[in-house]
Amino acid sequence: MRFFSDNAAPAHPRVLEAIAAANRLDTAYDGDEWSQRLDGAFSDLFGTEVRAFWVTTGTAANCLALAALCPPYRSILCHRDAHIEVDEAGAPGFFTGGAKLVLLDGAGAKVTPETVAAVCDGIRDDVHQVQPAALSITNATEYVLVYHAAEIAALGELAKRRGLAFHMDGARLANALASSGEAIADVTWRAGVDALSFGFVKNGGLNAECMILFRTELADEVAVRRKRAGHLLSKGRYLAAQILAMLEDGLWLDNARTANAAAKRLAQAAPQRLAYPVEANEIFLKTTDEEADALRAQGFDFYEWGPGQIRFVTSWNQQDEDVNRLASAIAAL
């Protein structure tokens, strides 16, 4: 029974159907009818004009955004546990041409205006020190803490005041919104976000992610950077079709709700063991090595998250039976 990663889950059947339906002769790259509908579909979703770029990985979405927002000779502020810092093989350095990540502290991988301001204040404003150009947060965070609209707006306001662009890694934005019930516009552009990596693959997609640009004047540059990075697929319609299927009838939110619910059920099995509040679809449990082994012996698959901590991730198609079994097993530890 796999609770290892939401990347391990299959694609949702409606996503596969959309791919099959797109399997027709059309125009190459992003000139096809599906790709051409993306900007409109997301502009409708966000309630403002946006430009949407399909890509195949969150790393590509994140780094194309960062490259457009930060010149090579400046830096991006992010949490020290941010995916762009610890799990993307240095991709931000590659895409930006050498920009730095400057690391922020904060419980549960969450940053606050205070930590951002303090780090900025410690940077001398001269040519010797690298000046910050952008702030990047992950929502939900790497420990699935959810940023609420007001928190993001406070960061956005600070970013604006300090001349920082504002990027959101939304690999699990669907889970965050399914959890908070807040409006997608309120946690993104209305809160000052300039570019968003909107995750679909962890949430039932097959291999399509989307980068949403609220600063539409950067779209031409991003389009070129996408091509130049080898991310302009020649049959882009299969990516666009996946994304449109995820948006249709709110499939993206439904999937996220299912995954969140499974995590919540697990969390309730052992509230005293939680390393972090379970606000979305991951739970981090404090266990001994023996306890972890015992769970493994019962056929549960998960990730060891440092010493004395294990991580379970639930997905859109987590089976109720498996979840119940795991909940019982955790409770019985």
Add this chain to the structure above:
Amino acid sequence: MRFFSDNAAPAHPRVLEAIAAANRLDTAYDGDEWSQRLDGAFSDLFGTEVRAFWVTTGTAANCLALAALCPPYRSILCHRDAHIEVDEAGAPGFFTGGAKLVLLDGAGAKVTPETVAAVCDGIRDDVHQVQPAALSITNATEYVLVYHAAEIAALGELAKRRGLAFHMDGARLANALASSGEAIADVTWRAGVDALSFGFVKNGGLNAECMILFRTELADEVAVRRKRAGHLLSKGRYLAAQILAMLEDGLWLDNARTANAAAKRLAQAAPQRLAYPVEANEIFLKTTDEEADALRAQGFDFYEWGPGQIRFVTSWNQQDEDVNRLASAIAAL
């Protein structure tokens, strides 16, 4: 009736079936069972040990190979019409960190040992001039001329003697082999090729290409570069499955034969108009603007290739009826 690009064609049904069959829970990235079978499948195909890296674009395949073969401060020799020079938005410069492309002449985008040697001889061996590190050829070329095994071996030998790595852009390698009937080993590693971009998308794939590394000692570096460029998909099994389906029962060669046959039929309609011999699945016709307009008026879709020349590309699913109609229309010009 579309003869615009083989990228416009749909994916082959067996490719779609393979994707559906892979739609199960498995391990993320390239740890899944399909991805794990790739090295073996290609090692069998080539008759030597290789390492295979799925990616989603030919640009990614080409440039990951070039980045592994050429340091930032050296250059890559290629034809001035090479895809890496004219159609990849400067991606080689991005992936290599600033290496140069040095351009070679040659009819039909084909290079010869003589042209390579002459350009190398013109480069002063000092720190002021950029020293070449690699040679890249496209097979079939951008005008679908086919390099034969002996021609490639001659280039490979020269490359070795000059200390150049040797890369082949095989976006249409299947078409080249379907045309020449030569063995894939003979036109690649036995001829000195170090890395190959093996194209599947133009040939019935959906969005999986493959970079084949014959110099397996570079595999660790390439794996990191793939991740760092945002090209390590989190659900890689859908790419691996496509590629395995293309390899099964020689689907890749069958598809290429079909496409080539269609092109040959078109070529026979007006042999006197051919700008290049039709050795694979493209035909370049010399026409007046009026003739081009006349074809368009009959519902044929194609690419204007500079003044007085138009390009038709045939694909694995080109309909016989359409081909016959176009052949008649061309003959009637």
Add this chain to the structure above:
Amino acid sequence: MRFFSDNAAPAHPRVLEAIAAANRLDTAYDGDEWSQRLDGAFSDLFGTEVRAFWVTTGTAANCLALAALCPPYRSILCHRDAHIEVDEAGAPGFFTGGAKLVLLDGAGAKVTPETVAAVCDGIRDDVHQVQPAALSITNATEYVLVYHAAEIAALGELAKRRGLAFHMDGARLANALASSGEAIADVTWRAGVDALSFGFVKNGGLNAECMILFRTELADEVAVRRKRAGHLLSKGRYLAAQILAMLEDGLWLDNARTANAAAKRLAQAAPQRLAYPVEANEIFLKTTDEEADALRAQGFDFYEWGPGQIRFVTSWNQQDEDVNRLASAIAAL
């Protein structure tokens, strides 16, 4: 008797004196009193507000300018014999983060609006082809042809119309102006030049060159890029003092006149052998190998410039006696 390169010449005594005079305790980097006077001195010289950046090489001056004028994903148009293309080890690719040089033809390394326009017209305006961002010319050219104010203005106008930034490599700008007698403002900013590499080292300097920015809004970025490239010397006063000494009483023009006059004398010795008109301080002679050997045997040192051509460069301190001897030797061939 050295006629190999103006880089081989010593520094002018007044430059050395200026260095000695600056040998006092002052502020580090470019905060010292000499560095602080540069902007003013050049603004006076050019008759407009400029920002001046001392560096130690022409390559640094050229490439800092190009990096500020061209993003990594676009290209710079230059002559195929331009120093940035053939003699800077790929530095433009390094400083810009991978931008391309697109090469122009033209006799004597001179480009015209027609050649620029033709190359631009051949670039498809899409994301697949690299779009040009800048034009770079060398004045005097690598064959010391001099661009006149009207020629530069025509290029500048074209650049503006096409959205291209305009850079001038002025490694031998002093020689060009000493030759043409034109005003420095007329061949630079008034003609549309955005950034100029103003050469001093070939003209009697020790190790200070200067990059002049007419688009002063880019100064902050250039200042950071200079530091980041390791070109912000900690004792910058010794560079600034050299440059100020060169500007004082027109030493830079006097030196150039001397060098030009020597070249002119040599040119008159064998007008029928000249590969190019001698408009500044280099002469390119057509000779047989035997003739070249004969000159060498008489103690003259020069550069073999391809088959059947040799290059002599004259400098600010070329000795009359040596020049006369060489002139006689050439006449006697």
Add this chain to the structure above:
Amino acid sequence: MRFFSDNAAPAHPRVLEAIAAANRLDTAYDGDEWSQRLDGAFSDLFGTEVRAFWVTTGTAANCLALAALCPPYRSILCHRDAHIEVDEAGAPGFFTGGAKLVLLDGAGAKVTPETVAAVCDGIRDDVHQVQPAALSITNATEYVLVYHAAEIAALGELAKRRGLAFHMDGARLANALASSGEAIADVTWRAGVDALSFGFVKNGGLNAECMILFRTELADEVAVRRKRAGHLLSKGRYLAAQILAMLEDGLWLDNARTANAAAKRLAQAAPQRLAYPVEANEIFLKTTDEEADALRAQGFDFYEWGPGQIRFVTSWNQQDEDVNRLASAIAAL
């Protein structure tokens, strides 16, 4: 009275004399007789074969070394107060093509094998996390703590075991050795150092630093990288001559001893105020704002080093009288 930075001090008269003596016609770049003597001079000094590269800044020396030792997709371990991290405008990211700096803790900017090992152990060995390729230390550190031979050897051994290249930023190596009395070979190559930035400018030089390569097989690559970064000066003899003058009769050590002695005298004036032991030519004093103001009012110039701390740097030509006055003033606080 300036105690602001050793970069503010003038050049030593013998350095100026050497420049004047080199003011002759010679060969360009590094083909001149002075440059040609560098490898030999340093090989003698180190007692092993080395390759020496003059450059004009410590940043260039550091980053050329790091670029040769670390590929773009890996990381360099250094102290979080290291000059390459905090004072070089992100130059390591630029020169390496995007490699990361991974930051280590340690009092007085000193790192230990334990801190290095602990950080390495925390990096998962997979393609998602950036793998370390090099270790860089500064000797003397940014707080002028001196690494002793045994400490460096322990780091060198660890580096070797972990597959890390080993770089030393020796901007104040002269001061470190003047302080410890240890042999230069023992603190460099015998301790496992692969490349050294050997500082001269802070120690009486004018604008010449030197990068020493103990892994001589990297010399060709470094030579190209130096040119490509715009650091191959066309009249290199003026740099080489400076360095040779510094080496002659141990001027570099004499200058460092003078500077160190001045710092020691200041340290003795208020031992209880020292933030760090004074092991070379800087002293960091704990003072109140009022005390700092009082010193400034008496005409002393220094650097505010964060709240409650001020920094004095002494140089090779610090005047005894000034030092005594400052010592008295400090004692009297």
